[in-house]
Amino acid sequence: MKIASPDSNNQIAFYLNKAGQLHYSISHINYQFMNNSALGFELKNLSLKERFEIIGSDTDSEKSSWKTVWGQRKNVSNHYKELTIHLKQKQSGVLLDVIARAFNDGVAFRYSFPKQEGLKDFVIMDELTEFNFAGDYKAWWNFADYDNYEKVYYNSPISQIGDTLKFHRRPDKEERANMCNTPLTIEVKDALVISIHEADLTDYPEMNLVNTLQNNRFKAQLVPWLNGDLVRTTAPMHSPWRTIQIAENAGGLVQSDLILNLNPPCAYENTNWIETYKYIGIWWEMHTGKSAWAEKTQFGKPINRPHGANTANAKYHIDFAAKHGIPDVLIEGWDKGWDNMEGSWTGYGIFDWSTPTDDFDIKEVCRYGKEKGVRMMMYHETISDIDHYEPRMDTLYKMCQDLGIKTVKVGYTGDVNWDKEKKTYREHHHGQYMVRHYRKMVQTAAKYQLMIVNHEPIKFTGEQRTYPNLMAREGGRGQEYNAWSEGNSPEHGVILPFTRLLGGPMDYTPGIFEVMLPKKAWSNGTFRVRGTVCQQIAFMLTMYSPIQMAADLPQNYEKNLPAFQFIKDVPTDWSESKVLNAKIGDYYTIARQEKGTNNWFLGSITDENPRNLNISLDFLAKGKQYEAIIYADGKDADWKTNPYPVAITRKKVTSKDKLTIVLAAGGGQAIQFKVVN
Numbered sequence: 001m002k003i004a005s006p007d008s009n010n011q012i013a014f015y016l017n018k019a020g021q022l023h024y025s026i027s028h029i030n031y032q033f034m035n036n037s038a039l040g041f042e043l044k045n046l047s048l049k050e051r052f053e054i055i056g057s058d059t060d061s062e063k064s065s066w067k068t069v070w071g072q073r074k075n076v077s078n079h080y081k082e083l084t085i086h087l088k089q090k091q092s093g094v095l096l097d098v099i100a101r102a103f104n105d106g107v108a109f110r111y112s113f114p115k116q117e118g119l120k121d122f123v124i125m126d127e128l129t130e131f132n133f134a135g136d137y138k139a140w141w142n143f144a145d146y147d148n149y150e151k152v153y154y155n156s157p158i159s160q161i162g163d164t165l166k167f168h169r170r171p172d173k174e175e176r177a178n179m180c181n182t183p184l185t186i187e188v189k190d191a192l193v194i195s196i197h198e199a200d201l202t203d204y205p206e207m208n209l210v211n212t213l214q215n216n217r218f219k220a221q222l223v224p225w226l227n228g229d230l231v232r233t234t235a236p237m238h239s240p241w242r243t244i245q246i247a248e249n250a251g252g253l254v255q256s257d258l259i260l261n262l263n264p265p266c267a268y269e270n271t272n273w274i275e276t277y278k279y280i281g282i283w284w285e286m287h288t289g290k291s292a293w294a295e296k297t298q299f300g301k302p303i304n305r306p307h308g309a310n311t312a313n314a315k316y317h318i319d320f321a322a323k324h325g326i327p328d329v330l331i332e333g334w335d336k337g338w339d340n341m342e343g344s345w346t347g348y349g350i351f352d353w354s355t356p357t358d359d360f361d362i363k364e365v366c367r368y369g370k371e372k373g374v375r376m377m378m379y380h381e382t383i384s385d386i387d388h389y390e391p392r393m394d395t396l397y398k399m400c401q402d403l404g405i406k407t408v409k410v411g412y413t414g415d416v417n418w419d420k421e422k423k424t425y426r427e428h429h430h431g432q433y434m435v436r437h438y439r440k441m442v443q444t445a446a447k448y449q450l451m452i453v454n455h456e457p458i459k460f461t462g463e464q465r466t467y468p469n470l471m472a473r474e475g476g477r478g479q480e481y482n483a484w485s486e487g488n489s490p491e492h493g494v495i496l497p498f499t500r501l502l503g504g505p506m507d508y509t510p511g512i513f514e515v516m517l518p519k520k521a522w523s524n525g526t527f528r529v530r531g532t533v534c535q536q537i538a539f540m541l542t543m544y545s546p547i548q549m550a551a552d553l554p555q556n557y558e559k560n561l562p563a564f565q566f567i568k569d570v571p572t573d574w575s576e577s578k579v580l581n582a583k584i585g586d587y588y589t590i591a592r593q594e595k596g597t598n599n600w601f602l603g604s605i606t607d608e609n610p611r612n613l614n615i616s617l618d619f620l621a622k623g624k625q626y627e628a629i630i631y632a633d634g635k636d637a638d639w640k641t642n643p644y645p646v647a648i649t650r651k652k653v654t655s656k657d658k659l660t661i662v663l664a665a666g667g668g669q670a671i672q673f674k675v676v677n
Contacts, residue, residue, distance in 0.1 A: 001057060003083040005102040010246050012100050012107040014085060020051040022087065022098060026107055028246050033137075033188045037130035037217075039098065041111070044123040044229070046092060056086040069271045069468035070546045071260075072577040074595060078261045079104065093118050099238075105256040106245040108199065112238040124231035129220040129242060131196060131209065133158055136216055138187040140499055140584055143167075143175035144208035146223045146428040147415075149459060150477045151181070153495045155585060158186065158218075161211045178211040179221060182459075183502045185584065191248045193584075195502055199241040199262035201461040202439065204231055206430040207240070223431040231432060240461060250498050251579030254590070259462035259503065267466050273449040274468050275406070276546035276572035279377055280321055281330030282308045283509070284551050287483035288517050288527075293333035293381075295357050299343050304521075309333040310359040314376070315368055320554040322372035324568055329369070330377040330409060330549070334360045338381075346414025347383045353396050366403045377453075378408040384416040384429065384456070386437055393441060397448040407471070407547065408445060409507075412456035430458055439463075442470045453507050453547055460504025472507040472545040476500040479509040479551055482529045483517060490531055490639055490666035491585050491607040497542055498584045509551040510539030511567055513560050515643045531605075531666045532643045534633045537563060538668030540570050541603025542588055548572050563646045566631050566670050570601050580604075580615045587611055589661065591619050598624060600673040606663040608639070613661040620655040620673060628653045629672040632662060639666025652676065 002013035011027045015036070026034035040049040060082040065075050080101045087096045097112040113119060136159045142151035143162065154167050162178035169175045183197040198207050205223040212219055220242075222230040241262045247253045285291045291308030292298060309331050317329045337351035356362045366376050378400050382389040400408055415425030416434060427433040438458045445452050446469050457473040464470050476496060481488050500506060513536065515529035529536065540548060550557070550567050557564040571594045580589040580602075589604035598621045604613060620626055627650055634645020643666070653659070653673070661669050 001083065001085060003059070003081050003100055003102045005104050005107070006063070006079050006081060007104045009104065010102050010107050012102055012109065014098070014100070016052065016054060020053065020090070021049055022052060022085070024100075024109065026244060028192055031192065033134050033192065033194065034244070035132045035134045037132040038128055039130075040128040041124055042126035042128065044125050046094070048089060048094060048096060049128055051090045052087045052096070053090060054085060055088045058084045060084075066265065068465075069266060069274055070276045070573045072544060072574050072592070074575045076257045076260060080261070095119075101262070103258050103261070105247065105252065106243060106258045108241040108243045108258065108262055110239050110241045113235040115236040119235045121234050123229050124222070124233065125228070126230065127207070127220045127222050127239070131218040133186075133216040133218070135188070140185045140495055141180040143169055144179040144181045144221070145174050145176065146430050147174060148429070148456070149181060149475045149500070150481070151175070152477065153492065153499060158216050159211075176208070178213065180209050180211070182207060182209060183499050184209055185253065185499050185502070187584065193247050193250055193253060195245045195253050195498070197243045197245070197259065197461070197503060199243050199259045199462045200264070201240045201435060201458065201463070203233070203432065203436060204240055205432045205435060206459060207242070223428050225431055225433065226427055245502065250582040250584045253502060254497055254579050254582070255577070256502070260465045263462040263465040265466065266468060268446060268468070271468055274451060276471075277327050278548050278550055278567070278572060279328035279330055280317060280326055280550050280554065281332070281377065282313060282317060283330055283332050284483070284512070285553055286332065287480050289520055290518070290553075294338035294341070295359070297339050298341060307333065307357065307359060309357065311361045311365060314360070314365045317554060318365070318369045318372050318374045321374045324564075326374070326550070328375050328377040328407060330379060331365070332379045332381070333357075334362060334379065341383065342418075342420070344414055345383060346418045348385055348418045348420055349388055351381070351383065351385065351388070353380050353389070353392065354399060362403065366405070370404055375404060375406050378405045379411070380408060381411045381413065383414040383418075384412045385418070386434070387417050390437060390440065393444045394447070397445055397450055400450055401448040405450070407451040407453060409453040409455065410441060429456065434458060442467045445469060451547070455507065462504060464504050471547045472505040474507050476506055476508070478507070479512065482512070483527060484520065487528060487530045489608070493531065493535065493539065493542065493605050494588050494607050495585050497588055498582070501544060505545040506543055507545055507547070507549065508539065508543040509549045510536055510543050511550040512536050512552045513563065514552060514556040529643075531639050532633050532637050532664055532668060533560075533563065534631060534637070534646050534664070534670065535605050535639070535666060535668030537566050537631055537646070537670045538603040538605050540567060541590055541592060541601055541670065542605050546572050560646070562648055563631060566672065569672055570670075571595065578619050580619075581613055587613060587663070589613060589615060598675045602671040602673070603668065604661045604663060605668040606666070608666055610665045610667065611663045613663065615659050615661060617653055617657045617659060618655050620653070621675070622655050624654070625676045626653050626673040627651075627676050629674070631670040633664035633667040633669065637664035637667055639664070
């Protein structure tokens with residue numbers, strides 16, 4: 001049994017072997033890149049692996065489109081063919097359906113347990129889904145970790161994924177040998193790139209992939225409850241979709257809407273309260289050591305720098321935001337509890353998320369902001385203390401609404417429900433317990449017309465379609481690592497769009513202009529952003545987010561207002577996005593059309609190598625003349641030796657023109673295309 005995409009290029013086929021176990025394979029234009037791969041489950045006290053029979057099947061199709069509340073494009077096409085296989089296990093009588101969809105940009109399948117007498121409440125102990133690759137293809141991956149996605153990406157043959165002898169693993173961060181996170185992006189051959197991920201992750205743990213070390217065969221590994229259960233559930237139920245995005249080049253993966261299409265439509269009747277915008281914040285100064293989150297002590301040690309979230313500093317940031325048309329100021333460390341935090345950013349019962357520090361008047365700050373047309377962006381550092389945070393969400397979000405706050409950034413550092421006496425945590429961040437919590441948090445925020453930016457999250461699987469107040473998540477190694485570690489390599493920025501960002505928007509926090517950072521008292525090392533200023537400007541487009549932070553200190557923007565102008569001008573919501581060129585880990589250029597206008601914005605970045613990239617401007621509206629305002633790496637710019645020069649030029653162009661984008665080593669370029677009346 002098989003089903004093909006509407007254009008017939010992508011095909012997923014199923015067969016039942018002699019033991020009665022269902023398998024699938026996937027091909028693209030008659031090239032089979034996924035060989036027969038097993039499906040099934042192990043339940044507590046029942047194996048659902050073999051002895052199945054096919055008792056029926058159904059086919060369906062869909063050709064429609066829908067409008068995004070916000071996104072990389074205004075209109076999304078949803079065109080697929082569907083096959084449902086109805087299975088029955090002979091000895092138990094258990095019914096299990098496998099539903100597959102084939103799109104022009106990939107294929108997906110999910111399990112579904114229908115309502116049935118023989119199966120009601122049950123526990124999944126193992127998901128047997130395999131991904132049996134036909135060759136030892138080239139992959140971009142990072143180590144799986146049941147609590148954290150902030151990892152370095154590696155590029156290797158599939159067979160070497162998770163190899164701790166070849167690639168550095170941090171056991172202290174619970175990075176798991178022979179296991180990788182998803183999205184897992186793979187270059188199969190010339191003109192064939194795929195990415196393995198999941199969609200509609202609801203009341204189910206996340207999926208990682210285990211390298212079985214057997215002929216490029218990988219298996220799903222779900223994140224467990226601490227007692228070893230994987231999924232506690234009741235029929236009827238269905239699993240998340242297992243997704244395989246398929247494209248002829250890396251840019252095709254970025255332009256794929258498969259993951260969004262596999263999520264339910266928007267759950268809200270009214271979305272007029274949801275908006276996209278840029279923000280600044282009292283945040284980077286803590287990471288660089290200028291100020292502190294806590295007032296007096298942190299991790300049990302005295303602090304020798306000032307508390308950042310004080311009323312005067314908040315008003316200074318509000319004044320800067322008002323002057324430059326930025327609607328929100330994030331303020332971290334405004335509430336009591338930071339002084340009581342334990343090592344590794346954890347604790348239990350130390351925050352109430354409503355009591356300001358002695359030097360921060362939250363009502364006055366919000367009043368002053370309202371007078372200036374600027375809002376406070378709330379920050380709740382939960383320290384993963386779900387026992388205390390979840391029961392207070394209604395009260396806290398009502399408080400935010402009453403203060404005129406629009407967005408809450410919610411962080412989940414530390415261990416989930418830390419037990420101080422036993423020195424242990426109670427559940428994993430990426431297991432079913434926390435998946436439930438993250439969803440409840442977003443749904444509760446919507447009751448008070450609040451938008452959410454989520455750090456230390458569960459990974460995006462397209463649920464921003466259903467819950468469009470979920471604006472962005474961290475879920476990857478972001479800008480902050482440049483402040484206090486060896487930093488993110490220039491290559492990191494040209495890997496993320498083809499891996500982490502395939503799931504959904506990332507709060508990377510770009511826009512650092514002072515790339516050489518202060519010395520730290522605790523280290524003799526050098527801390528810096530490993531890229532040019534122009535690359536940081538281009539990140540505003542390549543690191544997609546509908547709520548985008550200009551992360552540097554206001555005084556650093558004041559020193560370079562001509563370059564800051566692009567950050568002020570660049571929109572955060574788009575009618576269309578087109579990848580102009582891309583090679584994973586090397587370079588990436590994307591053009592985006594501002595929603596409601598014919599204006600376009602372009603961002604282009606490279607790795608540690610300088611490049612000249614030739615592009616056509618045929619994406620511009622035909623018959624119109626544009627002024628191109630070009631922000632390019634200046635003369636002799638180089639991320640290592642000369643990261644600061646930004647050259648700003650203007651020229652008239654039309655859709656018939658071509659441009660050569662000149663990128664310095666570790667550099668970038670950003671262009672604003674304005675229609676000339």
